[in-house]
Amino acid sequence: MSRGSLSNPNYNDLLKKTEHYDKDERYMAISDLCEALKRNAAQANSAEAVGSSAAAASSSYSPQIDSQTERRICSAVLSLLDDSSNDVQTVAVKTLSVLLSSVSQEQVVEIAERLCALVLDQSKSDLRDVYAIGLKTLVETVPAEMGNIVSQRLIHRLVDGIHTNSTTKKGKSPSSGTSSSAEDKNSEEIVLACLNVLTDLLTRFGSTANSITLQHDPLLNVTLSQLASPRPVVRKRAGTTIGVLATVISDTLLHRLVERILDQIDQAEGLGKSGKKRARKAHKGEAGKRT
Numbered sequence: 001m002s003r004g005s006l007s008n009p010n011y012n013d014l015l016k017k018t019e020h021y022d023k024d025e026r027y028m029a030i031s032d033l034c035e036a037l038k039r040n041a042a043q044a045n046s047a048e049a050v051g052s053s054a055a056a057a058s059s060s061y062s063p064q065i066d067s068q069t070e071r072r073i074c075s076a077v078l079s080l081l082d083d084s085s086n087d088v089q090t091v092a093v094k095t096l097s098v099l100l101s102s103v104s105q106e107q108v109v110e111i112a113e114r115l116c117a118l119v120l121d122q123s124k125s126d127l128r129d130v131y132a133i134g135l136k137t138l139v140e141t142v143p144a145e146m147g148n149i150v151s152q153r154l155i156h157r158l159v160d161g162i163h164t165n166s167t168t169k170k171g172k173s174p175s176s177g178t179s180s181s182a183e184d185k186n187s188e189e190i191v192l193a194c195l196n197v198l199t200d201l202l203t204r205f206g207s208t209a210n211s212i213t214l215q216h217d218p219l220l221n222v223t224l225s226q227l228a229s230p231r232p233v234v235r236k237r238a239g240t241t242i243g244v245l246a247t248v249i250s251d252t253l254l255h256r257l258v259e260r261i262l263d264q265i266d267q268a269e270g271l272g273k274s275g276k277k278r279a280r281k282a283h284k285g286e287a288g289k290r291t
Contacts, residue, residue: 009036018076023085034095041102097141120161132193139200152211161194195237206248
């Protein structure tokens with residue numbers, strides 16, 4: 001695409017080319033679309049800084065994208081996350097980070113819900129990493145004022161995703177068959193992706209988004225349950241999520257968290273509740289002798 005066409009991009013042509021049968025054409029289209037969106041965002045920021053009249057006087061100024069085109073762009077970028085070309089997928093994910101800083105809240109929420117659905121889709125194992133990166137990008141770059149609504153739309157689905165795919169559920173254990181093993185691996189990947197996004201949500205919005213604050217209790221329960229997972233990688237990821245959660249929950253929940261972790265440590269060491277009581281009593285006794 002020429003410099004002049006980038007100044008005033010024809011979004012209709014670019015969007016049409018994103019559906020081209022040739023992967024090279026799709027790659028060029030999404031790359032040019034990404035650059036055009038970057039340029040539009042930069043000019044919009046410049047307009048705010050120096051005044052819209054001064055920006056409009058510039059010959060290179062691109063007008064605000066209308067809502068219909070905005071929706072078409074969002075739809076095109078999301079569809080390219082499922083493209084057969086890895087290069088196209090990669091640029092599509094990069095384009096999301098640009099898009100999220102300029103589109104309306106309605107479109108941001110739609111993108112968040114779509115990406116979350118794709119991450120949780122059992123049939124999308126081959127592309128789950130791409131979708132998870134896209135969702136992570138969204139959480140990291142979405143405007144702060146949209147944090148509460150985005151968290152509200154994601155938090156329940158992520159918690160349900162962990163519950164549904166967890167190997168710690170009653171009566172569910174890792175299978176030995178080939179097909180069952182593949183299903184277990186798929187479920188594990190979903191749990192890991194959910195924990196990863198939850199960690200990002202808690203890191204950025206855990207202390208400011210009311211929609212997350214209201215879910216501290218179920219978040220605590222679901223993350224603690226993963227410490228009993230037979231998969232070391234799941235236990236490690238859950239520990240990371242719990243570490244972030246511990247910085248934003250109330251004192252009451254923090255006390256419960258510590259008690260639950262102590263219980264699990266005792267059970268892992270074979271002490272049980274009575275052993276735990278004896279250990280604490282002995283510890284108090286030793287402390288008394290020192291004084």
